Amino acid sequence: MKILVCISNVPDTTAKISFSDGDTKFNKSGVQFICGPYDDYALSRAVELKEEHGGTVTVLNVGEADADPVIRKCLAIGADDAIRVDAEPSDSYFVAQQIAHIAQQEKYDLILMGRESLDFNSGVVHGLVGEMLGIPAVSPVMHLTIAGNTASLTREIEGGKQEIEATLPLVLGCQEPIAEWKIPSMRGIVSARTKPLKVVAPTGEALSTVEKYALPPAKGAVKMIPVEQVESLVDLLRNEAKVL
Amino acid sequence: MSVLVFAELENGQVKKSSIEAIYYGALVAKATQSTAKVLAIGASNSDTLSQLGNWGASEVLWLQETWDSAQIAAYAHALADAVAQEQSAFVIVAKSVLGDAVAASVAAKHKAALATNVVALPDHAAGVTVKRSIYTGKAFATVKLHTAVKVLSIKKNAVTPEANAGVAEVKHWQPSSNAANTGIKLVATHKASSTVALPEADLVVSAGRGLKGPENWGIVEDLAKALGAATACSKPVSDLNWRPHHEHVGQTGLKVAPNLYIACGISGAIQHLAGVNSSKVIVVINKDPEAPFFKAADYGIVGDVFEVLPRLTKALQ
Ligand SMILES: Cc1cc2nc3c(=O)[nH]c(=O)nc-3n(C[C@H](O)[C@H](O)[C@H](O)COP(=O)(O)OP(=O)(O)OC[C@H]3O[C@@H](n4cnc5c(N)ncnc54)[C@H](O)[C@@H]3O)c2cc1C
Numbered sequence: 352m353k354i355l356v357c358i359s360n361v362p363d364t365t366a367k368i369s370f371s372d373g374d375t376k377f378n379k380s381g382v383q384f385i386c387g388p389y390d391d392y393a394l395s396r397a398v399e400l401k402e403e404h405g406g407t408v409t410v411l412n413v414g415e416a417d418a419d420p421v422i423r424k425c426l427a428i429g430a431d432d433a434i435r436v437d438a439e440p441s442d443s444y445f446v447a448q449q450i451a452h453i454a455q456q457e458k459y460d461l462i463l464m465g466r467e468s469l470d471f472n473s474g475v476v477h478g479l480v481g482e483m484l485g486i487p488a489v490s491p492v493m494h495l496t497i498a499g500n501t502a503s504l505t506r507e508i509e510g511g512k513q514e515i516e517a518t519l520p521l522v523l524g525c526q527e528p529i530a531e532w533k534i535p536s537m538r539g540i541v542s543a544r545t546k547p548l549k550v551v552a553p554t555g556e557a558l559s560t561v562e563k564y565a566l567p568p569a570k571g572a573v574k575m576i577p578v579e580q581v582e583s584l585v586d587l588l589r590n591e592a593k594v595l
Numbered sequence: 596m597s598v599l600v601f602a603e604l605e606n607g608q609v610k611k612s613s614i615e616a617i618y619y620g621a622l623v624a625k626a627t628q629s630t631a632k633v634l635a636i637g638a639s640n641s642d643t644l645s646q647l648g649n650w651g652a653s654e655v656l657w658l659q660e661t662w663d664s665a666q667i668a669a670y671a672h673a674l675a676d677a678v679a680q681e682q683s684a685f686v687i688v689a690k691s692v693l694g695d696a697v698a699a700s701v702a703a704k705h706k707a708a709l710a711t712n713v714v715a716l717p718d719h720a721a722g723v724t725v726k727r728s729i730y731t732g733k734a735f736a737t738v739k740l741h742t743a744v745k746v747l748s749i750k751k752n753a754v755t756p757e758a759n760a761g762v763a764e765v766k767h768w769q770p771s772s773n774a775a776n777t778g779i780k781l782v783a784t785h786k787a788s789s790t791v792a793l794p795e796a797d798l799v800v801s802a803g804r805g806l807k808g809p810e811n812w813g814i815v816e817d818l819a820k821a822l823g824a825a826t827a828c829s830k831p832v833s834d835l836n837w838r839p840h841h842e843h844v845g846q847t848g849l850k851v852a853p854n855l856y857i858a859c860g861i862s863g864a865i866q867h868l869a870g871v872n873s874s875k876v877i878v879v880i881n882k883d884p885e886a887p888f889f890k891a892a893d894y895g896i897v898g899d900v901f902e903v904l905p906r907l908t909k910a911l912q
C-alpha cells in the first residue's frame with residue numbers, strides 16, 4: 352500500500368502569537384515549530400498501516416526550508432521518504448493544488464492529513480484535494496482499518512459518529528483516537544538523516560492573500576465572586592452580562 | 596448575480612447555524628445589490644421554507660432528496676450546479692462537518708477562493724476582504740479573495756440574526772445532472788440523544804478532571820438542565836472515557852463559541868482555552884485560586900465544585 356501523509360509545520364500549541372511588519376507577517380522569533388498535532392495522528396496511523404500491510408509512507412509538506420527539521424522528525428517516526436514543495440503555504444487552494452499535483456504523478460492508495468492545520472484551521476485542504484483528484488475525502492476520521500481495497504472508518508459528526516465503508520483511493524482528515532502519537536526512536540533519528548527528502552518547485556497560484564493580521568482585544572479583568580455569594584452569579588449573568 | 600446560501604435541514608427544520616448563514620447571505624446580497632437565495636436539500640415543507648424570508652432569503656431552491664450526511668459528493672454536486680445556474684458571486688455555508696466539506700468541494704469545482712471560520716461581513720472597500728479567525732482563536736486574518744466566485748464558511752456569531760417579516764418563494768429544484776457515485780457507504784450513525792447540541796449551543800456547562808470521576812457528572816448535568824445548556828468537557832475527561840469524545844473542547848477537540856461558557860474544575864491549559872476563547876462570557880469555578888483559567892474568565896468563583904454547582908442549580912430553579 353502506498354500512503355501519502357501531508358503535514359503542516361506550525362507553531363507549538365503553547366506558542367505566543369504575534370505579528371511584525373505592520374501586522375502583515377507572523378513573527379517567528381522565539382516560536383518553536385512542530386508537526387501539526389492532527390497531522391501527527393495521520394502519520395502515526397500511516398506507519399501502523401505500513402507495518403500491518405507493507406508498502407511505503409511518503410511525507411509531503413508545502414513549505415520553506417525551515418520546515419526541514421519537522422520533516423526529518425516525521426522520517427524518524429517511520430516515513431520512508433519525503434517531498435517538500437518549496438513555497439510559502441499561502442492559501443488552502445494553493446496548498447491543495449501542490450498536493451494534488453504530486454498525487455497525480457504517483458498513485459497513492461491513501462492520502463492522510465490532519466482534520467485541520469493549527470495555524471489556519473481551515474479544515475479544507477483534504478476536501479479540496481479530494482475534489483481535484485476526483486476521489487472521496489472524509490473528515491474527521493477517528494478509526495481506520497483497511498481490508499483489501501476497502502476502508503472501514505469512523506468519523507465524528509455533530510453530537511456523535513458515523514461508520515462508513517469506502518473504496519480506495521481516499522483522502523482522509525484524521526484526528527484522535529485514530530492512533531497514539533509516536534515518538535522517534537534513537538535508531539529512527541539516525542536513519543532519518545539518510546532518508547531521501549526531495550525538494551520540488553511549486554505550480555499555480557493562490558486565490559486569496561492575507562492583507563493584515565490582528566490579535567483579539569485584551570480581556571477585561573475577571574470579577575471574583577466570594578464563594579458565600581455564589582447565588583449572586585445568577586443575577587450578574589442575567590442583568591450585567593445579559594447572557595441568560 | 597446572486598448570493599447562494601447552503602442550508603442544512605434537520606428533522607425538516609433549518610438548522611440554527613444555517614439561519615445565521617441565511618441572514619449573513621441576505622446582508623451580503625444587500626451590500627452587493629443582488630438577491631439572497633437558499634439551497635435546501637432534504638425533507639421539509641413549503642411553509643417552513645417560505646418562512647426563511649423572515650431572515651432575508653428571497654427564494655428557496657428545494658431539492659427533496661434524503662441523502663445521509665456522508666454523501667458529501669452529492670451535496671457538493673448539487674450546490675456547485677446551483678452556483679452555476681444562479682451565477683452566484685458568493686456561496687455561504689455555516690461551519691459544520693458537512694458545511695466545510697461541501698464548501699471545499701464547491702470551491703475546487705469552481706476554482707473559487709475559499710475562506711472558513713469567517714467572523715464578520717465582507718468588506719467591499721477595495722476588492723472583497725473577509726476577517727477570519729486563525730491560530731485557534733488566538734488571532735484574526737483579513738483575507739482578500741481574488742476570484743469571481745467566493746466561498747465563505749461562517750463561524751457561529753458572525754452575525755446576530757434579526758427577523759423581519761418576509762416570505763421566500765419556494766421552488767422545487769433539481770440539479771441538471773446526477774452526481775457520480777463515489778462508493779461511500781454509510782454503515783451506521785450513532786448520535787447522542789442529548790437535548791442541546793454542543794456546536795450550536797448558546798449556553799455550555801463544561802467540566803474537567805476536577806470532577807474526579809464519571810459518577811459525579813450528575814451535578815454538571817443538573818446545572819446544564821437548569822440553564823438549558825449543553826455539556827462539554829476537557830480532553831483528559833474524554834481520554835479517560837468519562838464522557839464521549841464529541842463533548843471534548845479545545846485545540847484537538849470541538850471549538851465552541853457560546854454566549855456563556857461555565858468551566859467547572861478545569862485548569863485552563865492553553866490547549867483547552869483554544870477551543871473556548873470565542874465565548875462571549877466565561878465563568879470559571881475552581882478550588883485553586885492560581886488556576887490559569889481565571890486569567891481568561893469574566894467571572895470567577897474560588898470554590899469546590901461539589902458545593903458550588905448544586906447551589907447554582909438551586910438558585911436558577
Ligand atoms: C497537543 C495538545 C493538545 C491538547 N488538546 C487539548 C484539548 O483539545 N482540550 C483540552 O481540554 N486539553 C487539551 N490538551 C491537554 C491540556 O494541556 C490539559 O492537560 C487539559 O486541558 C487539562 O484538563 P483538566 O483541566 O480537566 O485537568 P487538570 O489539569 O487536572 O485540572 C483539574 C482542575 O480542577 C481543579 N479542581 C480539582 N478538584 C476540584 C474541586 N473539587 N472543585 C473545583 N475545582 C477542582 C484543579 O484545581 C485543577 O485546576 C492538549 C495537550 C496537548 C499537548
Ligand SMILES: Nc1ncnc2c1ncn2[C@@H]1O[C@H](COP(=O)(O)O)[C@@H](O)[C@H]1O
Nearest residue numbers: 357413440464465467468473474475476
Ligand atoms: N503546508 C502544508 N503542507 C502539507 N500539508 C498541509 C499543509 N497545510 C495543511 N496541510 C494538510 O491539510 C490538513 C488540513 O489543513 P487546513 O485545511 O489548513 O486546516 C492539515 O492537517 C495537513 O494534513
